[in-house]
Amino acid sequence: QSRRRAVPYGGTLRTVTDYAAPLADLAFVLEHIVDYRELASLPSFAHADLDTVVGVLEECGRFMAEVVGPTNRDGDVVGSRWQPDGSVVTPPGFKEAYGRYVDAGWPSVPFPPEYGGGGFPWVVGVAMQELLTSANMAFSLCPLLTQGAIDALLHYGDEEQKETYLRRMVAGEWTGTMNLTEPQAGSDVGALTTRAIPQGDGSYRITGQKIYITYGEHDLTDNIIHLVLARISGAPAGVRGISLFIVPKFLLDDAGNPGARNDVRCASIEHKLGIHGSPTAVMLYGEKEGAVGYLVGEENRGLEYMFTMMNNERLAVGMQGLAVAERAYQLARAYARERKQGRDTVSGEDRVPILRHPDVRRMLMTMRAQTEAMRALCYDVAAELDRARRHPDAAERAASQALVDFLTPVVKAWCT
Numbered sequence: 001q002s003r004r005r006a007v008p009y010g011g012t013l014r015t016v017t018d019y020a021a022p023l024a025d026l027a028f029v030l031e032h033i034v035d036y037r038e039l040a041s042l043p044s045f046a047h048a049d050l051d052t053v054v055g056v057l058e059e060c061g062r063f064m065a066e067v068v069g070p071t072n073r074d075g076d077v078v079g080s081r082w083q084p085d086g087s088v089v090t091p092p093g094f095k096e097a098y099g100r101y102v103d104a105g106w107p108s109v110p111f112p113p114e115y116g117g118g119g120f121p122w123v124v125g126v127a128m129q130e131l132l133t134s135a136n137m138a139f140s141l142c143p144l145l146t147q148g149a150i151d152a153l154l155h156y157g158d159e160e161q162k163e164t165y166l167r168r169m170v171a172g173e174w175t176g177t178m179n180l181t182e183p184q185a186g187s188d189v190g191a192l193t194t195r196a197i198p199q200g201d202g203s204y205r206i207t208g209q210k211i212y213i214t215y216g217e218h219d220l221t222d223n224i225i226h227l228v229l230a231r232i233s234g235a236p237a238g239v240r241g242i243s244l245f246i247v248p249k250f251l252l253d254d255a256g257n258p259g260a261r262n263d264v265r266c267a268s269i270e271h272k273l274g275i276h277g278s279p280t281a282v283m284l285y286g287e288k289e290g291a292v293g294y295l296v297g298e299e300n301r302g303l304e305y306m307f308t309m310m311n312n313e314r315l316a317v318g319m320q321g322l323a324v325a326e327r328a329y330q331l332a333r334a335y336a337r338e339r340k341q342g343r344d345t346v347s348g349e350d351r352v353p354i355l356r357h358p359d360v361r362r363m364l365m366t367m368r369a370q371t372e373a374m375r376a377l378c379y380d381v382a383a384e385l386d387r388a389r390r391h392p393d394a395a396e397r398a399a400s401q402a403l404v405d406f407l408t409p410v411v412k413a414w415c416t
Contacts, residue, residue, distance in 0.1 A: 009202070013217065018067055018070075018072070019134055019327055021057070021060075021062070021065055021332060023054075026057055026130070027382075029372075029378065030050065030054075033380060034380050036050050036123070036383070039051075039121055039383055040053075042386075042391060044119065044388070044390045045119075045386075051243060052402070053124050056120075056124065057131070058130070060106060060131055064131040064132050064134070064135035065135060067097050067100050067257065068097050068132060069091070069135040069136060071093040071097050071110065071136050071257050072136040073254075074092045074093055075136055075139060075276065075277025075278075076138070076276050079271065080218070080269055080276070080278065080279040082266065082269045086265040086266045087175050087219065088218050088219065088278065088281070089219055090410060091276075094139060095220055097221040099220075101172065102172035105170075107147075108171055109124060110122050110125030110128075111150060111154075113167040115154075115161055116167050116170045121383070121390075122385050123385075124385040124390075125382075129319050130322055130326070131318055131323075132323075133324070134323040134326050136229070137274070138278040139278075140273065141215060141278045142175055142214075142218065142278075143172065144313070144316050145176060145178060145214050145215055146169055146174075146175045147312065147316070148176070148310075148312040148313050149169065149177065151373040152305055152306065154166070155305070156296050168223075172221075172227055173221060175218070175223075175225070176226075176227065177213050177224060177226045177227065178306070179216075179228040180210070180229050181207060181210060181211050181212050181245075182194065182210060182211065189229065189239060190238040194208025194209070196230040196245060197232075198231045198232065198233070203294055204230075204292075204294070204295060205289065205291065205293070206247055206292025206293040206330065207290050208281070208383060209267075209283070209284055209285070210283045210285070211282050211283075212270065213337055214279075214280055214281075215279055215281075216280075216281030216282075216337060217266035217281050218280055222250070223248055223250050223258045224249040226248070226249070226250070226274060226283070227244060227245070227247075227296070228244070228245045229243070229303065230243060230293070230302075232299055232300075233300065235265050235300055238299065238305060239303050240301045243300055244296040245293035245295055246293060246296060247293040249261055249262055263286050263288050264283065264284070264285055264291050266279075266282065266283060266284075279292075314408050314409065315408055316409070318374075318377075318411030318414075318416060320407075320415075320416065321374060322371065325367070325370065325374060326375075329364070329367045329371055333364055336360055336364060337355050338353065340352060340353055340354070340355050377411055380407075384404050385404050388400035
């Protein structure tokens with residue numbers, strides 16, 4: 001599954017090895033660190049035994065290396081491009097790769113079967129996240145934000161909202177975003193000024209501006225489901241008065257398909273180092289009559305609801321650290337095998353690959369050891385999350401959830 005090609009590097013041509021999924025390492029952690037066989041014995045996961053999961057990850061790794069991996073360089077060099085009409089064109093190959101990603105069914109694997117998911121444990125989804133992110137981190141951010149939005153709606157959306165949005169989001173046909181930050185508020189979410197005005201028919205009109213919205217606008221799907229924090233007229237000040245709303249890019253017609261364009265527009269995109277392929281958008285809501293939005297759950301509990309999505313993202317961000325470290329290690333190892341410099345102090349041979357120098361080997365082994373430790377930690381937390389959600393014993397669920405709550409910030413902070 002490794003392919004070799006010549007690419008410009010530092011003004012010269014050198015040969016590099018494309019990303020190859022570390023399947024043996026993934027399987028080892030699942031079997032010997034997180035005790036996946038015990039996890040698969042839970043009633044919810046009887047169909048997802050270890051052999052089946054390893055087979056799924058083998059195919060997933062091949063797909064990410066062969067389909068998503070080749071988009072990584074163009075994603076960085078070309079980047080996503082904002083157009084004057086507010087649309088965004090993703091880099092060459094992104095749209096085609098995303099279409100194949102959806103057609104293959106990869107987005108749905110760890111989600112509930114009642115909404116079209118595969119019903120696999122979340123730890124399997126985390127392993128797939130690693131493979132996707134190592135192949136192309138900028139590309140991976142779109143499914144990552146979508147899965148967070150799905151998790152929030154699974155927890156707090158009503159049945160009509162779940163039926164309306166989740167099936168297509170789980171399939172990857174529609175994507176999702178998280179809209180918290182505003183330019184005047186920064187990290188002080190309680191200072192947000194985005195407003196929601198009730199319309200008397202169950203809907204609201206949303207007006208305001210959000211920044212740093214990952215994949216807030218793109219051309220990969222025919223609809224984007226924004227989850228937006230806003231304050232309903234008359235709500236308390238600060239974080240106590242924040243509510244959460246579904247604001248689709250396109251309003252749905254009677255058949256549930258995208259219809260009229262909502263009053264939502266992308267004003268610009270950021271140019272973040274290392275993820276030029278990911279459109280990080282400035283979003284404007286309600287420049288005209290107000291964007292149509294629908295309340296999720298109860299009024300004034302939006303920040304509480306959004307924390308479900310944010311905790312999902314914290315684990316995913318830690319996974320990004322792992323995935324980038326794995327890709328960096330693979331490239332460093334390939335370079336050390338090819339770059340010739342210095343003398344072998346044992347054999348006396350001159351101009352040997354630098355991999356034969358003890359200090360280079362020490363650095364590479366340090367990289368590998370840290371990467372394997374990250375993987376063990378990330379997967380273990382994900383497996384505990386599965387137990388917290390699915391274990392039949394209430395005490396076991398509580399103990400697992402306590403461990404998840406304690407370790408999730410550690411995963412995010414240390415792995416990144």
